[in-house]
Amino acid sequence: MDVLAGLLEGPRARGAFMIRACFEPPWSVRIADEAPVSVMIVVRGEAWIVPQDADGAPRDDHPPRLVRPGDVAIARGPDHYLVAGDPETKPFAEIGPGQECAPMNGAPKDHYSDLGLRAWGERDGSVELLIGTYQMRGEITGRLLDALPPLLVLPTEVWDCPLTPFLAEEINKDEPGQEVVLDRLLDLLLIAALRAWFSRPEAEAPAWYQAMGDPVVGPVLRLLQDDPAHPWTVASLAAKAGVSRAALARRFSELVGEPPMTYLTGWRLALAADQLRDSDLTIASIARKVGYGSAFALSSAFKREYGISPQEHRTGAS
Numbered sequence: 001m002d003v004l005a006g007l008l009e010g011p012r013a014r015g016a017f018m019i020r021a022c023f024e025p026p027w028s029v030r031i032a033d034e035a036p037v038s039v040m041i042v043v044r045g046e047a048w049i050v051p052q053d054a055d056g057a058p059r060d061d062h063p064p065r066l067v068r069p070g071d072v073a074i075a076r077g078p079d080h081y082l083v084a085g086d087p088e089t090k091p092f093a094e095i096g097p098g099q100e101c102a103p104m105n106g107a108p109k110d111h112y113s114d115l116g117l118r119a120w121g122e123r124d125g126s127v128e129l130l131i132g133t134y135q136m137r138g139e140i141t142g143r144l145l146d147a148l149p150p151l152l153v154l155p156t157e158v159w160d161c162p163l164t165p166f167l168a169e170e171i172n173k174d175e176p177g178q179e180v181v182l183d184r185l186l187d188l189l190l191i192a193a194l195r196a197w198f199s200r201p202e203a204e205a206p207a208w209y210q211a212m213g214d215p216v217v218g219p220v221l222r223l224l225q226d227d228p229a230h231p232w233t234v235a236s237l238a239a240k241a242g243v244s245r246a247a248l249a250r251r252f253s254e255l256v257g258e259p260p261m262t263y264l265t266g267w268r269l270a271l272a273a274d275q276l277r278d279s280d281l282t283i284a285s286i287a288r289k290v291g292y293g294s295a296f297a298l299s300s301a302f303k304r305e306y307g308i309s310p311q312e313h314r315t316g317a318s
Contacts, residue, residue, distance in 0.1 A: 012278060013183035017099055017133040019118050020171055022125030028084035029112070030056065030091040031075070033099060036145060038133040039190055040073045040083070041164050045127030049073055050082040051150050058087075062150050070156035070164065072193050076148045085127060099133075118171050130167055132186040144194075147206040152197055159196040163189050208263065211255035216241050220252065220260065228268045229291040234260055264291075269305045272298060276314040283310050 017035075023045075030052070031038070040049070046069075051062040058064065064087045067073050075081055082091060092107035103109050112121050154161075167185055170178070198209075211217045220237050223230075237260055238248040252260045268290040275286045287298035295310075302310045 013132075013134055013186045015135065015179055016183050016186050017131075017135055018171055018182045018186065019120050019131050020168075021129045021131055022115065022119065022121040022123070023085065023112075023127040023129075024122045024125040025085045025127070026089045027122070027125075027127065028082060028086070028089040028091040030080065030082050030094040030104065032080045033095050033097050033133070034078035034080075035133045035135060036077045037148070037190065038075045038077070038131060039186065039193065040067065040075070041130045041161065041167070042067045042069050042071055042073075043128040043130060043164070043168060044069060046085070047127065047129060048082070048084050048087040049075065049151060049153070050084065050087045052080045052082055054080065056080070058082075059150075065151060065153045067153055068155065070160065072154045072159070072161050072189075074148065074152050074154075074190070074193060074197075076145060076150050079150045081151065083129075117174055130164070130171060132167075132182070132189065134186075147209065148194075154193055154197055158200065159193065161189070161193070163192065207255060207257045211252075214251070214255055216243055216248065217252050217255050220248065221256070221263075224260070224264050224267060228264065228271060229289060231291070232260075232264060265301065266305070268292070269302055272302060272310065273306070273313060276310050286310070 021029075040047075047067045048064050049067060050064040051059040053059055065073065084091070090105045092104060092111045094102050094104050096102060101112065103111060114120055115123055163185065167189065170181055170185060208221065212221055220241050223237065223240060224232065234245045234249055238245045241248055243251075249259060252263070256263055258266075271290045272286050272292075275281060275289065276283075279286075281289070282295070283298060284295040287293070287295050290298070292298040292301065299310055302308075302313070306313060308316070
């Protein structure tokens, strides 16, 4: 499997929160919904996105970003952030978990309100954003989330999003199956945007992604990704790579940030989590497909990694 394809095949929105947000300056909203990923496109006007800490203070390590018409911004949860016409404007509302809206800083409850079908904010606002939010972490693979910075922005100079007009049209429709259409549009938009972002030379790709180009570690990573069910050992991987066990273990840890067997365990469990979410296979069948000898062995490893059982993960994803 192509490594980028393996990374991006995971998004599976289910009843995603999709909205057209309209504002008139001065405007400002604090996003504290802790959703795993939100995608924002500016249609009209401009918006500042300001990463914040849990207390609402701007983060020193991630400066505010200005988003202009046609730009695409992707914010990764559970971090909070401000979306505003001016980064100095105090928020008039906070969006909490479940997309609950609460007024802030003395603003009336209806300062921003429901404007009809998938529209919210201020009627006839001169600023318009299209926003799509994945509601649950299970809709996005953990490996993809780990690869993302808290905020990334693709300006139109880097990538002119061809999906914006289509999304702007579909978000206003109320037809049979419309939620499914919007879910798949959000998946496609996220995948296309991340593909464009990863292809940039300056992209901050994760260590394991960069290590794919290494002549020793790269082939080993491909073996693990392509055949996770194989009973790999450091010795067998080293033999495939033509180096000693010590040399492979040292170089793999240096480039990837963890030992080969730790990486393999994470990859197997990530695959299991996806299959629990996306298939009706039994836990025993999934265990065999990802390299565990029994449902019990998978369940034990899964609970250590995710804090819940495979069945609980499947129930939550559904």
